[in-house]
Amino acid sequence: PVTIEALDYADLAIIDLSGFKDSTLEERVELASHLRKAMSTQGFFYVVGHGYSKEQMERVFDIADVPFSQVSDDEKQKYIASPKQTGSYQGYKLREYWHVDGGVRNQVENYSINHHVNMRSHPEAIRPVLPEISKFARHSHFNVLDPILRLMALGLELPEDTLLNMHLRVTRNGWDKESETYGILS
Numbered sequence: 001p002v003t004i005e006a007l008d009y010a011d012l013a014i015i016d017l018s019g020f021k022d023s024t025l026e027e028r029v030e031l032a033s034h035l036r037k038a039m040s041t042q043g044f045f046y047v048v049g050h051g052y053s054k055e056q057m058e059r060v061f062d063i064a065d066v067p068f069s070q071v072s073d074d075e076k077q078k079y080i081a082s083p084k085q086t087g088s089y090q091g092y093k094l095r096e097y098w099h100v101d102g103g104v105r106n107q108v109e110n111y112s113i114n115h116h117v118n119m120r121s122h123p124e125a126i127r128p129v130l131p132e133i134s135k136f137a138r139h140s141h142f143n144v145l146d147p148i149l150r151l152m153a154l155g156l157e158l159p160e161d162t163l164l165n166m167h168l169r170v171t172r173n174g175w176d177k178e179s180e181t182y183g184i185l186s
Contacts, residue, residue: 020147079111
């Protein structure tokens with residue numbers, strides 16, 4: 001829900017991807033300069049023109065709430081992630097998992113799902129929405145991640161597909177990731 005507090009919001013750069021697919025290299029280089037500036041000054045940016053409507057995004061946010069509002073604490077315990085032990089971030093990371101500094105522990109709870117949504121089991125409440133999660137992950141990969149990685153590479157004055165080639169690859173049978181754990185390159 002939107003806050004009712006009067007807060008100062010960060011003035012984030014807006015990266016519009018609506019014309020990306022039909023853009024020229026020169027247009028992508030120009031957009032890359034905006035992205036580079038956003039990353040070097042604020043570290044964040046806001047993406048528009050990604051192809052999902054306001055209603056579709058509202059549905060995604062509703063689905064994102066399911067692991068927290070519709071799963072009991074007892075059931076969450078069955079799906080705990082153990083990234084320090086296994087290298088996999090899939091599952092719940094409950095509050096205070098990470099040590100921040102000086103005895104302070106984080107207060108963030110999250111639930112991570114691989115883009116191959118059926119790679120692992122999930123709490124009962126999440127299972128009916130897995131097809132929608134998969135569809136959103138695939139859309140985000142091709143319509144947000146790919147363009148952003150290309151723009152970042154151009155902003156770093158690298159060949160446009162450098163970062164994309166270092167990340168996920170697409171095969172005829174679907175998505176292919178080198179490993180479900182992070183930091184492993186082939």
